Amino acid sequence: MVVPDPGWVHGSGRVVAADHLRLLARVARMYHEQGIRQPEIAASLSISQPRVSRLLKEAVTRGIVRTVVVLPEGVHTELEEELQRRHSLRDVVVVDAEGARGEVIPALGAAAAAYFDVTLTGGDVIGISSWSETLLAAVDRMQPKGAQVADRVMQLVGGVGSPEAQVLATRLIGRLSDVTRARPVFVPSAGVVGTPTIRDALLQDAAVVDVMAQWHDLTVALVGIGSLEPSPLLLRSGNAVSAADQEELRSLGAVGDVCLHFFDARGEPVESAFDQRVVGIDVAGFRAIDRRVAVAGGLGKLSAIKAALRGGWVNVLITDLEVAERLLDA
Numbered sequence: 411m412v413v414p415d416p417g418w419v420h421g422s423g424r425v426v427a428a429d430h431l432r433l434l435a436r437v438a439r440m441y442h443e444q445g446i447r448q449p450e451i452a453a454s455l456s457i458s459q460p461r462v463s464r465l466l467k468e469a470v471t472r473g474i475v476r477t478v479v480v481l482p483e484g485v486h487t488e489l490e491e492e493l494q495r496r497h498s499l500r501d502v503v504v505v506d507a508e509g510a511r512g513e514v515i516p517a518l519g520a521a522a523a524a525y526f527d528v529t530l531t532g533g534d535v536i537g538i539s540s541w542s543e544t545l546l547a548a549v550d551r552m553q554p555k556g557a558q559v560a561d562r563v564m565q566l567v568g569g570v571g572s573p574e575a576q577v578l579a580t581r582l583i584g585r586l587s588d589v590t591r592a593r594p595v596f597v598p599s600a601g602v603v604g605t606p607t608i609r610d611a612l613l614q615d616a617a618v619v620d621v622m623a624q625w626h627d628l629t630v631a632l633v634g635i636g637s638l639e640p641s642p643l644l645l646r647s648g649n650a651v652s653a654a655d656q657e658e659l660r661s662l663g664a665v666g667d668v669c670l671h672f673f674d675a676r677g678e679p680v681e682s683a684f685d686q687r688v689v690g691i692d693v694a695g696f697r698a699i700d701r702r703v704a705v706a707g708g709l710g711k712l713s714a715i716k717a718a719l720r721g722g723w724v725n726v727l728i729t730d731l732e733v734a735e736r737l738l739d740a
Contacts, residue, residue, distance in 0.1 A: 431474075437462060438469040489734055493727070496738070497719045500701065503728040507707070514708045514730050519547025522705040522728050526552060526632075530559040530590060535627045537566045537691070537699065538586060539669050541579045542634030544705050549582055552589045560592035564624060566631065566669050567690030568601035586632075597621050599689045601670060602651075606686040613689070625691050631699045633724070635706035636667040637714045655684045666714025668704070668723045669696060675713065677721015701726060707733050 437455070440446045441462075448466075452459040469475045490502040505521040507514045526548070530536075538545065563586045569579050580596065587594035598617045603609050612618055638660060651659075651670075664672040664680045670688045672680045679685075679693055696702070702723065706715050707730035716737060718724055729737075 431472075434465055434469045434472065434474055437465045438475050441466055442475060486731060486734070489731075489738070493734060493737060497727075498722075498725075499719070499727055500725045502726070502734075504731055504734040505707075505728070507730040507732070515544050515547050517730060518544050518705050518707050518728060519551050522548035522632075522703075523551035523553075525703075525728060530555075530630075532557075532559050534560045534629045535624075536560050536563045536586065536590070536592065537625065537628045537631040538563060538583060539566050539631075539633045541582070542636075542705070544634050544707070545632060546578065546582050548632075548705055549586045549589070552586070554589045555591055558591035560590040562595050562624070562627070563587040563590060563592045564595040564621070564628065565597045566625075566633070566696070567688065568597040568599040595621060595624060597689065601689055602684070603687050603689060606683075609687050609689055618689070622691075625695050626698075628699045629701065631696065631702045633668050633702070633704055635704050635711060635714050635718050635724075636670075637711050638664055638666065638672075639710070651684065655682075658682055659684060665717050666711070668718060671696070673717055673721050673723065675717050675720075677717045677719070677723065679721075697722070703728065705729075709733065709736070712736055 433455075437451060440451050440454070441448065446454075448459050448462045452462045455462075466475070470477075486504040486506070490504050493499065493502045493504070503521050503525050505517045507517040522544075563583055565579070565583050583594050583596060586592075598615075598621070599612050603612065613622070638656060659672050659680060659682055662672075662680045662682055663674040664682075665675050666673060669690055671685065671693050672682065674680055703726040704715070704718060704724035705728045706718075707728075709732060712733055715727070715729065715733060719727065719737070
């Protein structure tokens, strides 16, 4: 058995000279605690700068230098990472709505605008659902780009609700096109029509067929997650889901929707008469989009958000702190 000399100690699974460990500690303290630059450390200790760099890396490997990340107030990285892991998401953004005096929509809008300012870098074909107050808040907060960062911005569902609501849907597409310098593509139809026969006829229209063909090019979808109960704004502007439709959907177990496709608490699509009257991207086409970003929050939508995650409807979630915490408790 070989017994190491007392001048040597164990480190990282092998025997290391004590003098070398002292040098590691000295270089680490000079650089990290005293703020001395690497060239000055090299000159002071009469060693080369590349060796100083190697010693600093080794100090980290051996645990002499340990990095501790202290999260600033209002940043919830640990919560985001746990949600991402638990629900197999690509990304999660959690915003503290208290920072917006408890108003969820402005806080979510600001977070979504910041997310897209960073992640839209060019060449994307963006699909956006026709109407969402939260999405409108997000797009209104986005800063115009100096260069083109998207090829097209496409409507995923026809106009929803009254003419006033359809005007707002057009504003949403137009605004996002302007800030990304992309070409807008609209669905030349209402989002919900009177009968399945009318819907089938519209799907044969040349203009609608052209838009449907372009949905195959989508790389990003920006959507809200709706609950079965319509928002106050949609009620005021002409809600496309009638009381009779809501009653049918509720009886079938629907808890929420994405792009007017309703799903149950497990996230499974609900087949209904209403679904046969929707003019928009179908479920398979939507799920084929690589990055599907949902901006949704507020406890009133908790069940719908939870179901959307279970069903894999979206793979990026931007939500508020209270909902995020409840999603982890589920």
